[in-house]
Amino acid sequence: MTEKIKSLLLVLLVASSLLLTYQLWYGQQPAELIAEDIYERIVVERPRPLEEVVSPAVAAVAVEGGYYLLNKGQTEYDKVWSEILDVLSDQDIIPAPEGIPETESATVLATFYCSPTLPSGQGSPWLTAHQDLLISAISLVSDDNGFWVVIQDSNQTNSLTFPLGSATETFIIATLRLVSESERTIYQALDDEALQSESEMTIAITAPLFVPAGPVNLDKILLYPEELDRDLLLKTFFVDYNLARIIEEKDGSLIFTDGEKGLRLSSVSLEFSNPRLEEGRVSFSYLDGLNSSNNLFSYHGGWPKNVRIESLTSTGWGDSISYVAQWRMYSGLYPLYTAIPTKAIFNDRGMVHYSRSLYYGDAVVPLNGDQIVLAEWQKALAVALEKFSGELPGYIATVRLEAIHPGFVVTESGGDFIGEPVWFIQLNGRRYFLRAESLAPINEEDFR
Secondary structure, rough: OHHHHHHHHHHHHHHHHHHHHHHHHHHHOOOHHHHHHHHHOOOOOOOHHHHHHHHOOOOEEEEEOEEEEOOOOOOHHHHHHHHHHHHHHHOOOOOOOOOOOOOOOOEEEEEEEEEEEEEOOOOOOOOOOOOOOOOEEEEEEEEEEEEEEEEOOOOOOOOOEOOOOEEEEEHHHHHHHHHHHOOOOOEEOOOOHHOOOOOOOOEEEOOOEEEEEEOEEOEEEHHHHHHHHOOHHHHHHHHOOOEEEEOOOOOOOOOOOOOOOEEOOOOEEEEOHHHOOOOOOOOHHHHHHHHHHHHHHHHHHOOOOOEEEEEEEEEOOOOEEEEEEEEEEEEEOOOEEOOOOOOEEOOOEEEEEEEOOOOEEEEEEEEOOOEEEOOOOOHHHHHHHHHHHHHOOOOOOOEEEEEEEEEEEEEEEEEEEEEEEEEEEEOOOOEEEEOOOOOOOOHHOOOO
């Protein structure tokens, strides 16, 4: 009898061990995994197709005396870019093996400059059949032999040339002709030679740069901060934000924290951080990084009009490397600079940081008063170089001119948010904001 009892107990122990093992592997998930699964399904906006949210930063259309600049949202840009997209998405189109024949009749009609660069290859909406390209520029070229699209790789050594059909050629040329016949600000392309005549310092440009060739008048504009659904937004960061500790700051901003990650919400911005994910690496591709940045921006606020992704870069070293994506709101051709940048930092482990501060209106409303006359670019550059020299006395190496263009900074006056016209200049990573007319510097501490 005793032996039977022992055998029965042994069978029960083995059965319970098997049952527990089964539950461990296939049974109910831990609460934190269930919560994470719920978290992933709560989004502000479903991600859009990548080709809708990533496009060239600017198109330069050749006209007499310089260039007209176009960007996304303008009718002519959208029409021509749509035709180019058809070429880039055609898997059966074959590039011309010898490129464009070298003839004196070849004319570059327009160039689309891509920032961030567009990756080709499997899974990409651009040139799926051509691997390992990072498209930096796309030119439309006409000559006696036809009409061509020239794809320039970011390393400036590789290019692909595709012939276009007569119907596409007719449509694009007609659209560009309308641009040429319109009244717009003419821009000139800068080069190293033109810059050397403006300063005794050695200056080099690191990317295509365009500046107004004549007078430009700008208005101060009335802006409105983006309005987000706070409750919905909180759910995209916290499984149950009711369990998070809430801290109210003097200015009315709210901080939500669960002890690991934190979210600060103000009337004009949000800032999220998850420091425990900083020690992560990036093992996915640049294309996957673009897709991830699109997902994150969509999940945590969505895509308002006139916002575009400006850059996707990597940061860190050793075992801590992350992608950094940055977005910016535009008013026509001109970017808006805010106190808190709109950007995300992420890696294999997840999102380390996310901040968002966007201003816009259904229509841009100029403020009453005289228009501001933009100072000449040469004077703006001279002021920036003087400030640069003051910050780095004795500097004798080459100065990299990384950006120079008009824009707006967001300031506050009498309770209103104002877009103040400025010159933005970046030298060796140092940023300078100069009032558009007087060229007096504006401190970034005064931005909103």
